[in-house]
Amino acid sequence: MKNRKYGKPVGDIVKIKNDFFEHNDKMLEMSAFQADSLLCQPKRSMCKICHEPIKGEKLYTSQRMGYYLCPKCGHLNSEFEDTDDFANRVYIQDSYENNYSEADREKYENRLNTIYIPKAQFLLDSLKEDGIEAKDVHLLDDGAGSGYFVRAMRKLGADANGIEISKAQVEFANTMAGEEILRQVDSENIAPIISETKCNVLSFIGVFEHIINLDEILECIRKNPEVKYVYLSVPMFSMSCVFEASHQKCYNRHAGGTHTHLFSDSSLKYMAEEMGFEEAASWKFGSDMMDLYRMLCVSLDQNGNSALKDYFAPKFLSMLDDLQMVVDKSEFASEIHLLLRRKG
Numbered sequence: 001m002k003n004r005k006y007g008k009p010v011g012d013i014v015k016i017k018n019d020f021f022e023h024n025d026k027m028l029e030m031s032a033f034q035a036d037s038l039l040c041q042p043k044r045s046m047c048k049i050c051h052e053p054i055k056g057e058k059l060y061t062s063q064r065m066g067y068y069l070c071p072k073c074g075h076l077n078s079e080f081e082d083t084d085d086f087a088n089r090v091y092i093q094d095s096y097e098n099n100y101s102e103a104d105r106e107k108y109e110n111r112l113n114t115i116y117i118p119k120a121q122f123l124l125d126s127l128k129e130d131g132i133e134a135k136d137v138h139l140l141d142d143g144a145g146s147g148y149f150v151r152a153m154r155k156l157g158a159d160a161n162g163i164e165i166s167k168a169q170v171e172f173a174n175t176m177a178g179e180e181i182l183r184q185v186d187s188e189n190i191a192p193i194i195s196e197t198k199c200n201v202l203s204f205i206g207v208f209e210h211i212i213n214l215d216e217i218l219e220c221i222r223k224n225p226e227v228k229y230v231y232l233s234v235p236m237f238s239m240s241c242v243f244e245a246s247h248q249k250c251y252n253r254h255a256g257g258t259h260t261h262l263f264s265d266s267s268l269k270y271m272a273e274e275m276g277f278e279e280a281a282s283w284k285f286g287s288d289m290m291d292l293y294r295m296l297c298v299s300l301d302q303n304g305n306s307a308l309k310d311y312f313a314p315k316f317l318s319m320l321d322d323l324q325m326v327v328d329k330s331e332f333a334s335e336i337h338l339l340l341r342r343k344g
């Protein structure tokens with residue numbers, strides 16, 4: 001298929017993700033707290049995407065959590081249900097300072113340029129293939145966080161705004177932008193906003209996996225004919241899951257924490273069809289090899305082999321992009337950017 005793109009050089013992202021290397025134990029502790037919060041929820045009775053009853057054997061267990069692979073749609077579901085109670089326990093309101101230094105701004109711009117501009121560019125390039133120019137794009141970003149994606153889209157010439165639950169993040173985003181690009185909405189108002197929006201493109205960057213009432217949100221999109229495209233990024237059932245399951249003393253970034261289920265090509269296809277949409281373009285670039293690299297480094301440190309780690313690290317890093325490209329092309333990578341088009 002022509003509109004499928006693979007790979008993305010790691011570059012500066014190594015620096016941005018440094019916390020995972022240096023604070024493994026602290027991150028693992030946080031992950032254990034999140035697992036505790038999920039383990040006390042009701043058992044998941046059906047697949048998050050296709051609603052097939054969950055039964056039979058688990059595929060695997062990692063950090064005390066069991067995972068089932070849905071035989072109908074290929075979605076990976078954790079054993080326990082994500083609920084409002086779970087969300088209240090794990091999504092802690094971030095606190096932001098009111099004064100931002102020049103260094104904060106620099107960090108923001110750096111993250112915007114290295115991570116979000118490429119995501120926005122891919123969307124605009126893909127829409128162009130479909131005959132939609134940047135000036136014709138009216139985008140609503142749902143779960144807009146600190147406003148990076150909205151800023152990136154605006155920088156590239158599109159009309160873009162966002163909605164976000166966290167008041168602190170909205171204030172931070174609008175301060176960084178120097179204008180109002182996001183507005184704060186309470187979670188119960190998101191479905192009505194999606195039902196009534198006149199925007200032709202909706203985006204959900206790293207959001208679907210956290211939505212508790214995902215069925216309701218998808219139904220609102222399906223029923224609003226103004227929405228012609230949906231751009232989403234979600235975590236996938238991938239090599240990273242295997243690396244995590246085999247390195248239980250290393251922080252599990254991917255399966256676990258606030259990720260209680262993971263997508264697959266087939267579950268995304270199922271979801272798109274239920275919404276009345278189809279794939280217009282996709283871009284796969286995972287962090288699987290970065291995860292493996294981190295787990296090897298952390299494990300070597302843990303068992304007293306730091307000298308070997310120092311010797312090995314630069315050799316592995318120089319191969320990282322090539323190795324990840326193999327994983328990306330194998331269709332078993334940890335992340336996808338997917339543009340869905342409403343069927344005609």
Ligand SMILES: [Zn+2]
Pocket residue numbers: 047048049050051052070071072073074075267
């Ligand atoms: Zn399923």
